Amino acid sequence: MITLDTVGKTFPATRRQAAVTALEDVSLTVERGQVMGVVGPSGSGKSTLARIVNLLERPTTGTVTVDGLDLTALTSARALNDARRGIGMIFQQFNLLDSRTALANVELPLELAGVGRAERRARAGELLERVGLGDKLGSHPSQLSGGQRQRVAIARALAPRPKVLLCDEATSALDPVSTASVLALVRTLTDELDLTTLLITHEMDVVKRVCDHVTLLEHGRVVDSGALGDVVARPESPLATRLLPHPGPPSDDRAVEVVVGGDSPDTVLTDLIRRYDVHVTVLGGAVETLGGQRFGRLQLRVDGAPDEVRGALDHLAAHQRPTTETAA
Amino acid sequence: MINWERVGPALWQATLETVYMVSASMALALVLGIPLGVLLLLTAPDGLTPRRVVSSVVGAIVNMGRSVPFIVLLVLVAPITRLVTGTTIGSTATIVPLTIAAVPFFARLVEAALREVHPGKVEAARAMGASTGQIVRAVLLPEARPGLIAAATVTLIALISYSAMAGAIGGGGLGDFAIRYGYQRFDTAVTVACVVVLLIMVQLLQSAGDRLARRLAHR
Numbered sequence: 001m002i003t004l005d006t007v008g009k010t011f012p013a014t015r016r017q018a019a020v021t022a023l024e025d026v027s028l029t030v031e032r033g034q035v036m037g038v039v040g041p042s043g044s045g046k047s048t049l050a051r052i053v054n055l056l057e058r059p060t061t062g063t064v065t066v067d068g069l070d071l072t073a074l075t076s077a078r079a080l081n082d083a084r085r086g087i088g089m090i091f092q093q094f095n096l097l098d099s100r101t102a103l104a105n106v107e108l109p110l111e112l113a114g115v116g117r118a119e120r121r122a123r124a125g126e127l128l129e130r131v132g133l134g135d136k137l138g139s140h141p142s143q144l145s146g147g148q149r150q151r152v153a154i155a156r157a158l159a160p161r162p163k164v165l166l167c168d169e170a171t172s173a174l175d176p177v178s179t180a181s182v183l184a185l186v187r188t189l190t191d192e193l194d195l196t197t198l199l200i201t202h203e204m205d206v207v208k209r210v211c212d213h214v215t216l217l218e219h220g221r222v223v224d225s226g227a228l229g230d231v232v233a234r235p236e237s238p239l240a241t242r243l244l245p246h247p248g249p250p251s252d253d254r255a256v257e258v259v260v261g262g263d264s265p266d267t268v269l270t271d272l273i274r275r276y277d278v279h280v281t282v283l284g285g286a287v288e289t290l291g292g293q294r295f296g297r298l299q300l301r302v303d304g305a306p307d308e309v310r311g312a313l314d315h316l317a318a319h320q321r322p323t324t325e326t327a328a
Numbered sequence: 329m330i331n332w333e334r335v336g337p338a339l340w341q342a343t344l345e346t347v348y349m350v351s352a353s354m355a356l357a358l359v360l361g362i363p364l365g366v367l368l369l370l371t372a373p374d375g376l377t378p379r380r381v382v383s384s385v386v387g388a389i390v391n392m393g394r395s396v397p398f399i400v401l402l403v404l405v406a407p408i409t410r411l412v413t414g415t416t417i418g419s420t421a422t423i424v425p426l427t428i429a430a431v432p433f434f435a436r437l438v439e440a441a442l443r444e445v446h447p448g449k450v451e452a453a454r455a456m457g458a459s460t461g462q463i464v465r466a467v468l469l470p471e472a473r474p475g476l477i478a479a480a481t482v483t484l485i486a487l488i489s490y491s492a493m494a495g496a497i498g499g500g501g502l503g504d505f506a507i508r509y510g511y512q513r514f515d516t517a518v519t520v521a522c523v524v525v526l527l528i529m530v531q532l533l534q535s536a537g538d539r540l541a542r543r544l545a546h547r
Contacts, residue, residue, distance in 0.1 A: 054455055077459065084457035095452035098546045099470045108466065109456040140546045160456070 001196035002030040002053060002164060007062035009048055009220075022048040023059070023220045030213070032163075035190055035197040035291075037211035039204060039239075045220040050168040050200045054087045055080060067163050085113055088157030092169035094149040096141040096156070102128060103137040106155045113160055127155035131185060147178025154185060158193065165190065167199040171206060183210045204242050212291040214239060228290045232297075233259045244297045247284030252301050255283050258316055261295040268316070269300075276312040278304035335509065335518055342505035343525055345419045349494060349501055350487045353426035357434045357483055362476075364390070364431065365438025366464055372439075376450070376460050393432030398490045401425050402497055422491065422499035429490055434483040441475030442468050474541040481537030485530050492526070502526055 007026045013019040022045040030036040040046050051057040052064060055071050063072045067086060074080045096105050106124035115123075128137055131151040141149050150170060157165060167186060171179040187210045190197045199211060207214050207228075215225040216239050224231065224239045231239045244259065260268045269280055285298035302312050368390065370376050371383040396404065402425045406416045409424040445468055453467045469476070492503020502522045510519030 056451060056454055081457035081459060084455060087455070089452070089455040091448060091452060093446070093448050095446070095448040097449060097467060097471055099473060099544070108453075112453070112456055112458045112462050112466065142546050156456075166455075 001032040003065040004028040005063045007059045010060045032196050034213050035211045036213040037199045037207035038215045040217035044217040046200045050166050054084050085160045086162050087164045088162040089166040090153045090157050090170045092172045094153045101138050102152045109160045131155045146174050150182050165195050165197045208290050244288050245286045247299050250299050254301050255299045257299050259297050276308045278302050278308050278312045342502045346501035349419050349422050349491045352423045356427040357430035360431045361434035364435035368439040369442045390432040398429050399493050417498040419500045422494040437479035441472045441479050444475050445471045474545040477541040
């Protein structure tokens with residue numbers, strides 16, 4: 001649904017500062033229905049990346065394809081504006097119009113697209129109802145809380161029935177409770193409306209809650225990318241331990257570290273003990289819910305007869321997501 | 329003491345002349361100044377459609393208009409005044425220099441008011457696929473409304489003050505009246521009466537402007 005191919009963005013030098021390369025050789029694909037989180041330290045080019053997808057920033061090199069349409073190839077402003085209607089966007093500062101009521105704010109993109117008044121009004125009302133603000137149609141943004149404003153912004157972004165939703169630090173200005181409810185809303189709407197969502201954030205916690213895929217950006221380059229379950233199990237992945245904390249150095253030289261959970265059954269230890277005559281000691285571990293699935297990083301010590309231990313370790317290797325193995 | 333029977337109707341006449349000159353030139357300033365302010369904003373180097381040449385030419389003309397003292401402008405634009413109104417004296421003739429002074433003044437204030445609109449709102453509109461014209465009409469002008477009202481109030485009050493110089497070309501109005509009846513006939517009471525009328529006018533306009541701006545602010 002969203003494909004960035006070797007995208008680069010360099011801001012030209014100005015009188016005050018030298019040229020800045022915000023993105024370099026970024027290739028990224030978000031499949032239909034996915035929620036892709038893009039994380040990275042500030043200045044890593046995350047926001048530029050979001051703004052490249054709807055060409056608010058035109059990439060210096062590479063191509064941007066959304067829903068099969070190469071946006072970078074569009075030459076007329078009109079064609080680009082039409083394409084942008086298929087891409088909703090929400091922002092850290094909400095960017096609602098203070099002079100308009102919640103209802104009129106949601107109507108705005110429809111107004112711009114030339115939708116008639118009655119239809120516009122009905123659609124906006126229905127969307128505000130859907131984001132839980134059915135009783136706030138006539139309120140101005142100043143009368144709403146941060147979380148409510150972001151909900152209005154979500155309704156506004158979805159009004160023209162886009163296929164893609166871009167969230168640029170959408171919860172960074174919100175308190176924890178509003179953050180949780182806005183994220184839940186983004187996830188629900190993505191699933192129900194068959195959206196594809198690209199979510200820019202600096203908080204790993206946001207990724208853990210709503211994303212199923214994640215990309216790490218550093219100095220304008222993609223350092224790591226993949227499905228949460230895969231990333232978590234890859235020992236060399238810089239994201240793995242940030243998603244699922246490392247329990248610390250093993251206290252036993254026979255410790256085996258495994259990553260369990262995700263789409264594989266959550267019954268690793270039970271199976272292990274039932275099939276093999278071994279004692280299993282949990283030396284350390286962490287369990288996290290990532291994108292709705294439970295993952296655990298466990299440090300185990302397996303004791304017993306050498307054959308049984310070997311069998312047990314093979315079982316772990318075959319059925320789970322082993323990361324590091326120390327010979328018993 | 330003032331002979332109200334004689335001065336009263338004349339004072340009323342002068343007040344009407346001032347209202348006439350000021351409101352006509354303000355109307356023209358609105359019609360011409362808003363588009364000009366939008367043009368200044370859009371073509372600026374950091375604007376939505378940067379045009380270096382247009383921006384610097386229009387900017388230079390606007391600055392020129394603002395740097396000429398009104399009393400000089402009054403004389404300077406006399407040929408234009410004659411061309412437009414057929415005469416260079418009287419209230420109607422004064423509207424021409426008043427407008428020429430007000431447009432660049434107001435245009436700069438409009439530009440500043442539009443600049444106050446948070447760039448994020450413009451960006452959100454761009455992300456929705458809004459054209460530049462749509463951004464101006466649906467985002468910039470409505471969001472800047474409180475600032476635009478304040479700008480119009482300031483311009484209106486400046487126009488009242490400028491219009492007092494119209495006496496120099498026989499333009500009529502309160503300033504003219506104060507000079508002719510008050511100063512030249514050594515009747516200070518008339519001057520004071522004119523000042524009081526002007527004071528009331530300015531006070532009323534300022535508080536009406538403030539109230540309107542506040543009501544539209546929604547902040």
